[in-house]
Amino acid sequence: MRTRGAVxxxxxxxxxxxxxxxxxYAHETGKIDQMYYYATNLDGYAVNTNEFFNATKEKPALLQxxxxxxxxxLMAVPVKKGDRLPKGANGVIEKKVAEEGKRAKVEGDKLVVxxxxxxxxxxxxxxxxxxxxxxVQTDPWSGAWNVAMTIAIGLALGFMAEGFTDLLxxxxxxxxxxxx
Amino acid sequence: MFDFTVAGHVVPVFLLVxxxxxxxxxxxxxxxxxGYMVTPALIVFGFPGYIASGTDACHIAGKAVISSIRHRQxxxxxxxxxxxxVGGTMLGVELGVRLLNYTKAIGxxxxxxxxxxxxxxxxxxxxxxxxxxxxxxxxxxxxxxGKELGREMKVSKMPLFFQRIPIMPIIKAKRARLVIxxxxxxxxxxFTGVLAGFLGVGGGFIRVPSMIYVIGTTSHLAVGTDxxxxxxxxxxxxxxxxxxxxxxxxxxxxxxxxxxLGAQFGSLATSFVRGPAIRYILSYSLILATTGAFLRLIxxxxxxxxxxxxxxxxxxxxxxxxxxCLFICTLVYFAVxxxxxxxxxxxxxxxxxxxx
Numbered sequence: 001m002r003t004r005g006a007v008x009x010x011x012x013x014x015x016x017x018x019x020x021x022x023x024x025y026a027h028e029t030g031k032i033d034q035m036y037y038y039a040t041n042l043d044g045y046a047v048n049t050n051e052f053f054n055a056t057k058e059k060p061a062l063l064q065x066x067x068x069x070x071x072x073x074l075m076a077v078p079v080k081k082g083d084r085l086p087k088g089a090n091g092v093i094e095k096k097v098a099e100e101g102k103r104a105k106v107e108g109d110k111l112v113v114x115x116x117x118x119x120x121x122x123x124x125x126x127x128x129x130x131x132x133x134x135x136v137q138t139d140p141w142s143g144a145w146n147v148a149m150t151i152a153i154g155l156a157l158g159f160m161a162e163g164f165t166d167l168l169x170x171x172x173x174x175x176x177x178x179x180x
Numbered sequence: 181m182f183d184f185t186v187a188g189h190v191v192p193v194f195l196l197v198x199x200x201x202x203x204x205x206x207x208x209x210x211x212x213x214x215g216y217m218v219t220p221a222l223i224v225f226g227f228p229g230y231i232a233s234g235t236d237a238c239h240i241a242g243k244a245v246i247s248s249i250r251h252r253q254x255x256x257x258x259x260x261x262x263x264x265x266v267g268g269t270m271l272g273v274e275l276g277v278r279l280l281n282y283t284k285a286i287g288x289x290x291x292x293x294x295x296x297x298x299x300x301x302x303x304x305x306x307x308x309x310x311x312x313x314x315x316x317x318x319x320x321x322x323x324x325x326g327k328e329l330g331r332e333m334k335v336s337k338m339p340l341f342f343q344r345i346p347i348m349p350i351i352k353a354k355r356a357r358l359v360i361x362x363x364x365x366x367x368x369x370x371f372t373g374v375l376a377g378f379l380g381v382g383g384g385f386i387r388v389p390s391m392i393y394v395i396g397t398t399s400h401l402a403v404g405t406d407x408x409x410x411x412x413x414x415x416x417x418x419x420x421x422x423x424x425x426x427x428x429x430x431x432x433x434x435x436x437x438x439x440x441l442g443a444q445f446g447s448l449a450t451s452f453v454r455g456p457a458i459r460y461i462l463s464y465s466l467i468l469a470t471t472g473a474f475l476r477l478i479x480x481x482x483x484x485x486x487x488x489x490x491x492x493x494x495x496x497x498x499x500x501x502x503x504x505c506l507f508i509c510t511l512v513y514f515a516v517x518x519x520x521x522x523x524x525x526x527x528x529x530x531x532x533x534x535x536x
Contacts, residue, residue: 023433033185036425143422146429147415150238150436154245157440162249174255175400175451176331178357 005166012163016156023149035142038085045076045098045111046089055113063111076111186428187231193434195225199501200239200435204442206504208247209449210462211403212384213240213410216469218435220497227431234418234426235435241414242432243439248407250447256404258355261395264362265369265405266412269383272373273413279378298477300375301470304389308463311336311393315456319530331533332398332455339396356397356405368394373413384410385466392459399455442505449508452515457531461507468500 026032040046045063048071052061063076071077071088079085079092093111098104103115165172182193199221203214215236222232251257283292315333322329339358347361368390376383384406391402421427450458475493479486514524515532 020433020437023429027185027430032429036186142425143419146238146422146427146432147241147418149429150242150418150432151245151411151415153433153436154242155249157436158246158249158443161246161440161444162253172253172448172451174253178330178332178398 002167002169005163005168007163009160009163009167012156012160016153016160019149019153019156023153033087035145038089040079040083040085040092041081042092042094043080044078044092044094044096046071046079046085046092047076047111047113048073048088049091051075052113055115057114061113063113065106065109065111182430182434184227184428184431186425187227187235187431189226189228191225191227191431196431196434197438200243200438200440201442202438202501202505203435204243204247204439204444205446205449205508206442206461206465206501207240207243207384207407207439208250208443208446209403209508210385210458210465211247211388211406212462212465213244213414214384214501215240216385216472217497217501220472220494221501222431224494224498227428230424230426231428231431234421234424235428235431237414237421238418238427238429238432239435239439241411241418242436243443244407244410244414246436246440247443247447248404248411250444251404251407251450254400254404254447254451255355256400256447256450257408258353258397258401258405259408260351260353261356261365261391261397261401262405262408264351264365265387265391265409268366268369268371269373269376269387269409269413270416272370272375273377273383273417274373275370276374276377279374295477296378297473298470300386301466301473304386305463305466305470307393308389308459308466312456312459312463315459316527316530319454319456323530329454329530331400334392334455336393338393342394343396353397356395356401358396360395365395369409376413383413385462385469388462389459392455399458400450403450403458445512446508449512451533452512452519453532454530457511460531461504461511464507465500465504468496468503472497472500 045065047063051074052063055061061074063074065076065078068075068077069086071086076093077086077089085092093104093113098106098111104111104113106112181190183190199218203218206212206217207214218236218239219229219232222235223229227235248257311334314335318335319329319333342364343358343360345361345364347363349362350359351362351365352359369387372383372387372390375386387406387409388399388402391397391405392399397405418427472493475489475496479489479493482489511528511532514528517524518529518532519534
């Protein structure tokens with residue numbers, strides 16, 4: 001009984017550790033984050049509005065236009081409808097708005113923002129009328145990955161605990177539902 | 181501190197492990213997922229509401245797997261009933277969600293939902309509490325008369341009515357030792373599924389009393405069987421939530437680590453007690469959750485202006501988690517004392533077994 005318990009405990013502990021390490025590795029390497037992304041619902045420039053909350057006509061914010069996977073500081077990444085938004089983006093300035101030039105305009109390789117964008121929060125995303133997004137999108141396999149990992153970790157931890165009590169020699173008997 | 185990148189929040193890991201542990205104890209003991217406790221807790225920790233709800237759904241599935249493994253060892257699962265209920269529940273949840281969308285479309289959802297949950301839960305609490313008190317008294321009387329006490333004691337005659345319904349196919353649930361129409365099991369699953377889908381909860385606190393009072397299983401079997409049911413329905417819910425991007429897997433991960441310990445304790449604790457003890461904790465869980473929902477109902481009815489009502493509702497829900505966990509620990513403590521021939525309060529002996 002104890003030998004079987006020990007084997008069970010060792011095997012399932014190894015499985016549980018492997019799964020936990022894999023989960024932490026997936027987090028550290030950004031694999032989990034990559035399953036979640038926002039997609040833009042319009043053509044324009046992905047920006048981080050926190051970087052130019054104090055922009056004015058007198059003191060405009062100059063955002064460097066260019067392709068990037070992550071927005072760091074005053075950057076504007078051109079995006080088209082349906083594109084995955086770069087990391088750090090919390091809004092999109094519509095192309096039409098930039099062409100009108102009232103609140104933002106393109107000058108060479110810079111996007112000049114002349115007003116502080118008033119923002120309000122919704123579903124983890126900040127937007128107003130000009131900041132429209134499709135909502136959070138996920139990799140089609142992320143749901144299956146999450147559930148499979150949850151169930152696998154649950155199974156490994158459950159059997160590991162069962163093996164542990166067997167190893168200790170605890171006699172866990174079936175409850176007599178109808179007996180005394 | 182851990183940076184939960186999907187939730188966009190930094191939270192101390194121990195808070196999530198502790199939440200998992202606490203809900204693991206309660207869930208393992210009374211057979212519920214504990215969604216009505218975890219979601220508010222995650223919101224208090226700073227998770228956005230939709231991430232809290234999705235993360236909770238996913239964690240419930242993992243926790244139910246752990247508890248089910250232990251309940252299988254304890255013989256608390258009737259697989260025939262579990263499989264029969266799964267089908268009905270899935271269908272019921274879909275119907276419940278559609279009903280919810282309909283009430284939303286006619287502009288009734290918030291108040292209707294809360295009012296419905298308060299009515300359902302008060303009804304379940306009153307019935308469970310009255311029946312359990314009667315059973316407790318009967319156990320006390322039998323003990324005084326020197327009779328041997330059984331693991332289960334129920335005074336409700338309701339299951340007999342449902343077990344006599346002669347609609348084919350009639351099935352035999354071996355572990356639960358009952359013969360019943362499959363349709364009763366499926367319809368109970370469907371009905372509780374509708375309520376669960378409509379109220380937006382896992383539904384364990386509706387299914388467990390339904391299994392005890394309608395199908396007629398023992399309290400222990402209802403707990404274990406419901407947890408198996410939660411693995412399937414929770415897994416389905418987790419899949420849907422994950423595909424909507426509402427799950428922070430790392431938060432699920434840390435809660436499952438805590439739940440592993442809590443679920444072991446909660447599940448093993450059932451071997452120390454008789455059926456009415458489980459039903460007492462279940463009924464207290466129901467009334468505490470109802471009070472939280474009632475506070476939120478008043479908050480909504482007063483136009484969401486009295487902020488402290490919402491705050492108290494959340495604090496109450498968190499307090500409930502700790503209270504139930506301590507109650508179960510106390511019960512096990514007294515059970516162990518009783519088994520070793522030491523003194524314990526007079527209400528304890530009829531509720532616990534002499535040798536587990």
